[in-house]
Amino acid sequence: MIVSRFTNEARRSARRFITTSTPVHLEVDQIIPHGVGKNGPLLILHGLFGSKRNWLSLSKAFAKDLQRPVYSLDLRNHGASPHAEPMTYTSMALDVVQFCKQHSLSDISLLGHSMGGKVAMTLALDPSTPKELLQNLIIADIAPSKGPLSPEFTSYVDAMRKIEESEVGSRKEAQDILSEYEQDPMIRAFLLTNLVSDHHRMKFRIPIDIIGRSISEIGSFPYEPGEKTWEGPTLFVKGTKSKYINSKNIPLAKEYFPNMVVETLDAGHWERPNEFKQLVVDFIKANEDRTL
Template sequence: MKISGALLLFFLLKFTECGPVRNHNVQAVDLDYFCMRQISTPENEKLAPIILLHGLGSTKEGWDGAYQLLAVHTKRKVCVPDLRNHGSSPYSKEADVEAMAADIVRMIGSLNTDKAILLGHSLGGKVAVHVALNHPDKVEKLIVEDMRPNGITPVVLKQIKGFMQLVRAGVASIPEGLTEHEAKVHFVKFILEKTKQMNVSTDLTVNEADRIPIRCTDGKCSFRVNVELFQKVIKDPESFLTHSEGVYKGPALFIYGTKSPFKVGEDEANIHKLFPKAKLVPVEGAGHIIHLKHDKFWDETIKFIISDS
């Protein structure tokens, strides 16, 4: 069995067109984020910003290199937040996709713009879907990287549960006194050794260690994600991945890996039901992480953003 590196790095990871978020009264939080623009002109100041949404267990730093590339090629402002319960954003017992989507709507307002282009990977893609279906007036275009609008395959669910436990063990194994880089390398080596013992292959490498969301202070290291969030996903994944309903009539792009266990291509009928203008683009040979390893992802994404459609 082969597990994509996304399961180790990001843990791989239902509303009317104009209606509000429905399940409960969500209290949106102010997310920690940064923005960049290559050159500011009167023309590009009018363009909707791009917001990049990371996957479960990752942080905004996971988009390093990507936001610079988009800023250069699209001439737009690119903003990258930590989702709630991740990185430097607030922690909350409300940890589901519905709550995360409310935060993004609040963030769009804080950017003094009417709408934004949302690009989300994995969990971030699910959050972007939820925003688009509930607040279509806030979304100029939607880009989803290797995520279905609703649900995950049984294989992915099994892998998430197993590797969450493995990753927590990996963090617990980090000795005190290491630098942050050393701790991340130790963590990756721990994961690689354990997966080898389990006869499970992975495309995770030590070269990707600095993308692991571990922070060390005074010689003690921790994972930069709310532990309660992990526990909620393990116990009730269906509740965490709030079901998304409605219709988004704007431009939508779903890019997926042909070797990913998420099997987005098999969900084409449902995608077109929710997103009538959706374009599905398979990336041959790609797993769950596409944007770090395949130029086709950026070729298709940039072309989609700068097009008039």
């Protein structure tokens, strides 16, 4: 199995702030099992404040179980990908389509978690997306609904600003400040994966100002019910302890994705990676069998 990273242009440009209507180059980790070609890859899109690094272990497991390439992307303004505005779902989806074109990918299975799930749904519904690009759609714990994000997301941005303005010199100092805003140590640890040392000061690799300005946009969705549909195989995975997919927005999702199924995990927004992996593997393999 080969694990590789593309780290040239995107890494050099990650600290530049760009305003552009054209796609940006996305940073990627790719895992290709030995003897496997490019056909039918799995692409993974992380959520808000996440990165491709969060998916490394699962990506290896997916590649092993599915015997197909797995590409985990850093979306714009996350990880090592460029910092760019606008941070809309349409622009982020176009970034992903451009990545697929650059790497000659087709018949992909596209998995998106949370914000990445809305990017994936936008890509599927966009009429400009090449018809041969998408084979399966997997959406993890998010619905195609519109509404303001929970207040804690704004508070995370505020906490990150405070950490940078305080010019802390250690992760411990950053942790102390963040604990004033978030009590859950797992969420704090997740947010601090974005923290890096920069000349003896701790800074965030993500552009806090851009994300702060984009919070309302991240709560939106670019299409109205019934306006567009994607009729390919679609899996929604709902955490029973999470509110992001609920009895009100499941029928809404069905209007966009008429061939969807919903599976549940006894989990919140983040947990149960092994059980989640099995749901995704079973779904992709089942649809693979139907096309043989």
